[in-house]
Amino acid sequence: MTLVLVALGGAAGSVLRYLTDRRIQQWRDSPFPFGTLTVNIVGSFILGFLSGWLLHGAEPSSVRALLAVGFCGGLTTFSTFGYETVRLFLEKTRLYAVLNVVVTVAAGLASGAAGLALATVIWS
Template identity: 60%
Template structure:
């Protein structure tokens, strides 16, 4: 049953990642991967919220599997982050590549912590 919940969450997360990435990137006239940054930070926040809710006993394991592993796992994308960072470096945009790494890691961690803290405050 858990595998089906993960698959269901992923079936929603993957197309949403694509749509959000394209919508955000279309609004920016830049080679910086704003769309990937957006989905990764949003997914980190949601996962932090779920983890905090699970730690407080307010979010059941089945929901954590569907939304945490399935949805957030498909929404966020480490491979695209890595590819886009290398592409920036290869095309001579070394500063943007370093900025992408710094912002992605820092904001992802901050978003996860904020989600966790919000959940523990609520529950």
């Protein structure tokens, strides 16, 4: 059953990632990967929130499988982040490459911490 939950969550997260990325990149029309940045920040917040919920007594196995591992795993994407950073560097938009790394890491950590803090406030 766990495998099915991970697969369902991953499928939903992957489709949402693709649609979000395409929509944001069309809207922004920039070489900077705003779509990937957005899904990684949102996914970090959701995972932080879920982690806080799980730490405060939520049913860990099914929630973790469906939402944390499946959905957030499908929604966020380290491989695309890495690829887009290298692409920016090779296309001689090095400032964008550096900004992508700095903003993604800082915003992802802050977003995850914010999600964890919100869950702590709600369930403490």
